[in-house]
Amino acid sequence: MTALAVTITHEPARTILTLDGELDMVSSARLTDTIDAALYGGRQHLVVDVSNLTFCDSAGIWALLRAERTVSAAGGTLELANVQGILKRVLDLTGAARAFRIITPGQLTSP
Known part of the structure; x- marks a missing residue:
């Protein structure tokens, strides 16, 4: 069984979801559930910090793409x-990187 922990940090203008562990077919539902809960709670600007991911397969990539579509559809x-x-290499090679705004560590730091 794969493990994925999601740490949620609410800031005034955004919510940061820090993923820790493996994002794959088994664990991607946890990401989906967390995204849905954030949207349901009125949080519309989400940042997914993937610095602590140890593994991400194609199901994980699809989960990220679905999350982006879901959040966009909610405005x-x-x-x-x-x-x-x-992860960067796979996103770049597949063209999936174009679906996301990718921010640098300096942009993640709170003002």
């Missing part, structure tokens, strides 16, 4: 933060 925005390593 919000979803950004990815700290995209690096193999």
